[in-house]
Amino acid sequence: MNFRTYKRISDRSFNIFGLLITLSGLVVLGIFLFQIAQKGLGRVSWQFLTSLPSRFPEKAGIFTALMGTVWIMFLTALIAIPVGIMAAIYLEEYAKQNRWGRILEINISNLAGVPSIIYGILGLEVFSRTLGLGNSLLTGSLTLSLLILPIVIVSTREALRAVPVSLREGSYALGATKWQTIYRLILPSALGNILTGVILALSRAVGEAAPLIVAGALVYVPFAPSSPMDNYSVLPIQIFNWVSRPQLAFETNAAAGIIILLIFTFLMNGIAIFYRNRMQKKFKW
Amino acid sequence: MAGLKKQEKVIEGILKGSAWFTILITIGIIWVLLYETVIFFRHVSLIEFFTATEWTPLFTIKKYGILPLLTATFLTSFIAIAVALPLGLTIAVYLSEYANPAFRRIVKPVLELLASIPTVVYGFFALTTVTPFLQNFIPGMAGFNALSPGIVMGIMIMPLITSLSEDALYAIPGSMRFASYALGASRFQTTFRVLLPAASSGIGVSVILAISRAIGETMIVAIAAGQQPRLTLNPLVPVETITTYIVQVSMGDVPQNSPEFRSIFAAGMVLFLFTFGINNLGLYLKRKFYQKYEL
Numbered sequence: 001m002n003f004r005t006y007k008r009i010s011d012r013s014f015n016i017f018g019l020l021i022t023l024s025g026l027v028v029l030g031i032f033l034f035q036i037a038q039k040g041l042g043r044v045s046w047q048f049l050t051s052l053p054s055r056f057p058e059k060a061g062i063f064t065a066l067m068g069t070v071w072i073m074f075l076t077a078l079i080a081i082p083v084g085i086m087a088a089i090y091l092e093e094y095a096k097q098n099r100w101g102r103i104l105e106i107n108i109s110n111l112a113g114v115p116s117i118i119y120g121i122l123g124l125e126v127f128s129r130t131l132g133l134g135n136s137l138l139t140g141s142l143t144l145s146l147l148i149l150p151i152v153i154v155s156t157r158e159a160l161r162a163v164p165v166s167l168r169e170g171s172y173a174l175g176a177t178k179w180q181t182i183y184r185l186i187l188p189s190a191l192g193n194i195l196t197g198v199i200l201a202l203s204r205a206v207g208e209a210a211p212l213i214v215a216g217a218l219v220y221v222p223f224a225p226s227s228p229m230d231n232y233s234v235l236p237i238q239i240f241n242w243v244s245r246p247q248l249a250f251e252t253n254a255a256a257g258i259i260i261l262l263i264f265t266f267l268m269n270g271i272a273i274f275y276r277n278r279m280q281k282k283f284k285w
Numbered sequence: 286m287a288g289l290k291k292q293e294k295v296i297e298g299i300l301k302g303s304a305w306f307t308i309l310i311t312i313g314i315i316w317v318l319l320y321e322t323v324i325f326f327r328h329v330s331l332i333e334f335f336t337a338t339e340w341t342p343l344f345t346i347k348k349y350g351i352l353p354l355l356t357a358t359f360l361t362s363f364i365a366i367a368v369a370l371p372l373g374l375t376i377a378v379y380l381s382e383y384a385n386p387a388f389r390r391i392v393k394p395v396l397e398l399l400a401s402i403p404t405v406v407y408g409f410f411a412l413t414t415v416t417p418f419l420q421n422f423i424p425g426m427a428g429f430n431a432l433s434p435g436i437v438m439g440i441m442i443m444p445l446i447t448s449l450s451e452d453a454l455y456a457i458p459g460s461m462r463f464a465s466y467a468l469g470a471s472r473f474q475t476t477f478r479v480l481l482p483a484a485s486s487g488i489g490v491s492v493i494l495a496i497s498r499a500i501g502e503t504m505i506v507a508i509a510a511g512q513q514p515r516l517t518l519n520p521l522v523p524v525e526t527i528t529t530y531i532v533q534v535s536m537g538d539v540p541q542n543s544p545e546f547r548s549i550f551a552a553g554m555v556l557f558l559f560t561f562g563i564n565n566l567g568l569y570l571k572r573k574f575y576q577k578y579e580l
Contacts, residue, residue: 210531
């Protein structure tokens with residue numbers, strides 16, 4: 001075998017090998033979704049969505065957990081989005097590249113790498129015990145807000161950075177102040193990418209179980225929460241609870257719960273991608 | 286005009302406050318962990334904590350040796366990296382150097398979907414699909430074990446390795462690629478003799494950040510690895526990781542303010558210090574890597 005053949009064969013074989021490995025990733029995802037659909041699809045029904053938790057698997061539903069998840073998502077968005085966007089605007093538009101600016105940046109990178117369960121411990125001690133908010137929805141959403149804050153900040157900064165300098169300079173040339181430029185020009189043109197990042201961060205919050213378990217979410221809640229101070233459970237915790245039980249019927253329930261949870265996650269990811277594409281079309285620079 | 290100037294200042298102040306709030310979070314984490322851990326170590330000696338080989342805070346005879354939780358955490362993380370690194374790196378190389386752009390545009394978001402799936406879902410997959418499947422080949426394997434959640438965790442962190450390694454490959458200046466081709470090297474030679482060595486420290490960063498993610502991962506191991514602290518490196522028996530222990534105590538009815546309850550803060554402190562150290566090493570190497578190629 002001469003050198004040229006060796007080169008061609010090695011090239012060709014890695015091409016095939018790489019393709020196979022890449023496809024195997026897709027196959028795993030496929031198997032995964034198929035297994036869950038097979039186990040749980042038969043259980044998804046109106047009764048399943050609207051029933052309270054129960055010891056009897058066939059009577060049990062996800063109503064309280066679903067409402068808990070909706071509440072948590074809403075409250076977390078309300079807290080994390082404004083704070084995150086404001087912090088990102090400061091870092092991207094105002095902060096100077098000095099020692100303090102660097103400390104802020106390194107700190108946010110570090111926060112993004114802190115395990116989610118540590119945020120749970122923080123929430124337990126600060127919100128639940130010290131501030132006396134107990135096992136409430138507010139404790140849970142404050143905890144998750146801290147968890148997703150670094151993600152919101154990082155993605156918002158990227159969105160702001162993508163706005164061309166010419167836009168800013170044009171605005172300043174017309175005599176606009178810094179904040180007028182940010183509020184009237186930069187934020188609206190970065191909105192699509194900001195929304196994409198925010199939605200992805202929220203989809204992360206919706207799937208979290210560990211920090212909420214530590215910060216005081218309950219496994220069994222007899223009623224759906226009706227105010228931010230109520231006790232609550234969320235879908236991932238309900239699924240965790242069902243998976244932990246030995247009876248096969250609860251495994252079916254867990255799979256059905258997973259289908260609902262995945263609808264949430266995939267829908268949010270889909271909306272995020274849709275926004276990104278639409279905004280890319282709207283503003284072409 | 287003066288009013289406008291004042292308004293600008295006030296707004297800048299509010300924005301600044303939000304940014305500095307993130308420092309407060311870090312201080313909060315360290316303060317909470319430190320405060321409770323110090324109280325915990327009034328009841329338990331440091332020597333016992335780091336050298337004893339049993340962890341039984343929830344039993345009548347309480348022993349606080351963190352080693353079993355640590356070995357379990359590293360065992361599952363090691364398995365995850367062993368799965369994620371070869372797969373993730375191969376996909377990164379294939380997508381950035383071999384695949385045609387249209388294929389890449391479709392496949393990449395689908396693979397990234399793997400990273401957006403909630404971890405309880407992965408736990409379910411490990412317990413109900415992967416473990417029974419592996420038991421067909423490994424007869425002695427227990428229903429709860431380190432191997433199955435380790436593998437599934439590997440699938441979960443694979444997209445992280447893929448995307449960071451791809452970034453590292455993209456950061457290599459085009460001139461190196463062109464020079465290699467100009468010397469008559471094939472695509473395979475260029476990739477494996479020129480690009481991968483040049484990107485190796487960037488790929489190292491992806492592995493380091495993936496390790497930190499695996500160490501902190503909770504629900505997959507809590508569901509599929511079991512809740513029995515055990516000092517072993519055998520991947521076929523039930524073990525308990527640091528994160529699982531914290532979940533276990535949080536779900537039980539251990540009285541707050543007891544040393545048993547405070548042990549979750551001590552365990553959390555160990556977890557935090559490990560991930561904090563690993564993350565900073567990763568971020569430091571990342572800065573150095575991108576400086577090298579002036580990006």
